[in-house]
Amino acid sequence: MSESASQSQHITLTGIIDQTQFDRRLDQVLADLFPEYSRSKLKEWILAGFVQLDGEVVTVARQKVLGHEQVDINAEVAVQVQNVAQDIELDIIFEDEHVLVINKPAGLVVHPGAGNSDGTVLNALLAHCPEIETVARAGIVHRLDKDTTGLMVVAKTLLAQTYLVEQLQTRVMSREYEALVTGTMVAGGMVDEPIGRHPSKRTAMAVRETGKEATTHYRIIEKFRNHTHLRLKLESGRTHQIRVHMAHIRHSLVGDQLYGGRPRMPKAASESFMAALRGFKRQALHAAQLSFSHPITEDWLTFKAPLPDDFVALLDAVREDTAEHGLDLD
Template identity: 65%
Template structure:
């Protein structure tokens, strides 16, 4: 499946002397600079009717630009009929409430049964969009809101907005330990030096910022509302573990459950039975890539986290002197 692209424009006076790839990125902002560079090198860009294959070539006022390119299928994954909880959809974007256990991209050990497979079935034309339109990721067992682009243009806009920190992503989490106040974790995150499937706070890592505030306190746990400035792999899980408040149920960074002394049987059962990180992407806000309208969605807290919160509240009520 392919899509023919034909774009035309003219170099302005203010663009004289700029690189060709830089200028085309300005003239056609719906397409990434990487894609434009690929088109130039592939001979799909014409300057005054002549093929130009050098991205660094300087441009002059009045030159006529034409791009004749083909968007080819980029997705090798197969379409699969997998249920999706779609909370919003139009011609440009899809917002889903991802369930626990759903991997976002195919990879080692997960060749199918992923969100990407589901998107290809739900919207076959999305195969023309890099990564099937996926703009940001959630871990396999993290639930909640994700936005997916249905066109290359929408994806380019959303990726730029994400990089400019113009998309709001808020999470609910339940962590071990009692926190008295919110704060900010501003620590770089990199791949763990010895455990290659883990991430870690490390001076060589990429800048990572997580804001958090206390939503509810229990005897030995805290319910948090968090907001991401950056979107590193496992960011919330790593940052919370770094400050000594691991996410309940986190199989990678958490270890065994940590119930308070004399915990109620209901709380013991809830903690022992919680087999994923207690993390949910609860709110998403962004400017629509086509209309520029500010849009916001909220996803209800999943039942397993609701049940855990209920057990924590009842345990706290059962031990008023300790709270």
């Protein structure tokens, strides 16, 4: 079985504007320079801020050019792809004829995209229940990052998907996570900051005034010498929300190389503890609890997933480090 879907593909174009183009509109010049793309598409990219002249972003299509400028375009285009069913094991927590709840492991991408054309949760779903190909995105209601573990709900019918997406958008659906962050926090709290695309890092998000509203609540489960184990609850569901919000308040997730950089080694840490931190190659984030109203029966359902083994081992390591330094932070 297969599913046809639209995916985003990154396009990078570079060129030099000829001096004979002096005083012509930018969109007209780009149409001559890159004839494989329509003028309307190029204009769309200009307005979206995807076009740079000599390193400066240009957002006015009618801007006149001087000639000799270097053009750089970094844009996303939609392409049609055929997703195929693949026999990939799923850790199924709950299933009936309407919904499916899975516990996603680290390293498994949810939806095919650039660099991951197959071997995803979507491919596994098409094999597990072939009838799901009639539902958009194979019933996937929300995503988890590749290296985030934990609970996801999938709709097996269009009706179920409609109701579940509505619960997600109206914040009826409840999602709680566990994370290990850098630094010892003194109390729980809330981060209420808008999130949008990072201005220079294509794969990253950032707190931005022009972004979409995003709220993350967090409370402390356990404090350590240089780390804190948190329980987090989302009010919204922006891309990388927890990772961005925690980095914003200077408590980035352990293992998060995109938002936290290299592991920061605590003072007087043992060799074994430093090895444990360096060896944790993903963000320490787990979708631990998921609650929603069943789209047909309207029963309120709550599911829990235990922390994966690598996360448990990481917590044991930071707990041992704290004890070795004679600290009791309870």
